[in-house]
Amino acid sequence: MRDLDWTPDELSQDILNWYDRNARSMPWRIGPKERTTGTAPDPYRVWMSEIMLQQTTVAAVVSYFERFTRRWPTVSALAAAQDTDVMGEWAGLGYYARARNLLKCARVIVTEYDGVFPDTYDELLTLPGVGPYTAAAVASIAFDRPETVLDGNVERVMSRLHDIHTPLPGVKPELKRLAGDLTPNARPGDYAQAVMDLGATICTPKSPACGLCPWRLPCKARKTGTAPELPRKTPKKPKPTRYGIVYIAQSKSGDWLLERRPDSGLLGGMLGWPGSDWTDAPNPAPPFAAQWRELKAEVRHTFTHFHLILAVQYAEFPADFSPGSPYEVISLRDFRVSDLPTVMRKAYDLYRLP
Known part of the structure; x- marks a missing residue:
């Protein structure tokens, strides 16, 4: 990854320093200051938030997450819930297969893992409703494993940092490789959240705030003036x-x-x-x-x-x-x-x- 003038360690440290000052506060997140005191994330809350956040915004999810975790504060409580109660609480959040998989996954964790979440990417990937992104996010954020987390925010950041014009979704493997090159062994959970926060608050889809970005100097798209155009996407077919x-x-x-x-x-x-x-x-x-x-x-x-x-x-x-x-x-x-x-x-x- 020597197409940039900064080493991966330098880049990851720069964004971690930025995250330590600018981390967003979320009800499921253990912030960097709490992490330094030894407070560990609750895998149940991390997993719950990641399932809810699939194809949904943070703003839409917060009230649902708070209501769910008040009513079912543990994975065992959720596993024992009535299907109709869970579906009713989920109503309005959309993509209802996620709610069905939420229940299936909770019951698998209780019956097959004694209520303890598996802590590796490969094991997490076997759970109902857990795909590659969610498995990487939970392994990284909840268990601090150096897995590569690639959501829409990270795709945008990587495509701009490297000025990549190949359109999505075909370029995903390249973006994941580049994101993996930057994922550190130290504080990988904080790093994953830092890159996602950067995409959500600074490297936004429109009008990115390049002047505030910790990666503004190495960012190749900023230098070429192409940042607002990226990432490129293959045109979608009209919806019937x-x-x-x-x-x-x-x-x-x-x-x-x-x-x-x-x-x-x-x-x-x-x-x-x-x-x-x-x-x-x-x-x-x-x-x-x-x-x-x-x-x-x-x-x-x-x-x-x-x-x-x-x-x-x-x-x-x-x-x-x-x-x-x-x-x-x-x-x-x-x-x-x-x-x-x-x-x-x-x-x-x-x-x-x-």
């Missing part, structure tokens, strides 16, 4: 649009008719309004015969791979209505709109508009 119908039904006493979605697939295991498949041309399939009326407004929501437009129909169901699986009648007292995934809450909000 799918359509569907949701049916909101309530009894005279205020009870709601909901549907438990299958465990696999989008919104797996979540409660939501009964509805059609999400296709180019959905077929109406109301949960019961009634004079269904349609709202003028539509629900619009975007998932990772497609846009969704939902028509909303509503009706009243009789007091003696006894639906079979997958439908459930939830009493007005027990109904919490916060338990619904975001797309279903949007339908509820439209229905409740005056």
